[in-house]
Amino acid sequence: MKRSKKLFFGIFILVLLLVILQEHYGDRLDPTIITDKLDLGPTCQVPLLISSEDRNGNNIPDALDLVQGARREVEHGTLYDASYYAGGYPPEDKGCCTDVIWRAFEVAGYDFKAMLDEDIKSCPEAYGVTGKQPDPDIDFRRVKNLQVFFKRYGQEFTTEVKPGDVENLKQWQPGDIVVFGDPLEHIGIISDQRLKSGVPLVIHNGGPRASESNALQLWPSKIIYHFRFFTENPAI
Secondary structure: OOHHHHHHHHHHHHHHHHHHHHHHHHHHHHHHHHHHHHHHOOOOOOOOOOOOOOOOOOOOHHHHHHHHHHHHHHHHOOOOOOOOOOOOOOOOOOOOOHHHHHHHHHHOOOOOOHHHHHHHOHHHHOOOHHHHHHOOOOOOHHHHHHHHHHHHHHEEOOOOOOOOHHHHHHOOOOOOOEOOOOOOEEEEEEEEEEOOOOOEEEEOOEEEEEEEEEEHOOOOOOOOEEEEEOOOOOOO
16 A cells, blocks of 8 residues: 555656646646556557658658658657747748648658649638738738648548547547647647547647647647648649
């Protein structure tokens, strides 16, 4: 009994320490991921269901290229910065949630900025105010514009997340795009890493740096869209 109390107290202190560190370092230190590793219960096995399409011919499916490209933001410790930059692109060590997206697509062999700019030009009415007053230096870094683009050229899937439910969770695949609504509008890429519950992590930049965390369950805004991009679309 005394030993179990010590174990419980040790876990409590560890979680408390992680929460304190998270206040300073953001969700790079996600307590749910650490406690998930301490869980000795069964793991929910979710099958990998992704397209074999390989735009850049590197023998890695595009979906997994997106994951690798997004994860580079985490590995580089990209600082959150949503500032406007003449020429469009922020410095390599800075970026916001939308910068994770175009940088990931770049790794997979796509010029995402060019695709979005061209779509705004060819169908301005779909983009509302942006279509009336396009600005290529920032349009590809706005969540709402990306939301329109993926709605036009991607397939929509569930926005529900049900831990332990394989039928639900197999809809959430690596490389998918998740969009969160107001009040904290946000976008990220679904990781190939999952919690024991089967819920996938999200690679995103919500500050202070890019991170890979349990955003599907912890981000304070509601999930409003869940997309999967297909390369046979006419935007390519």
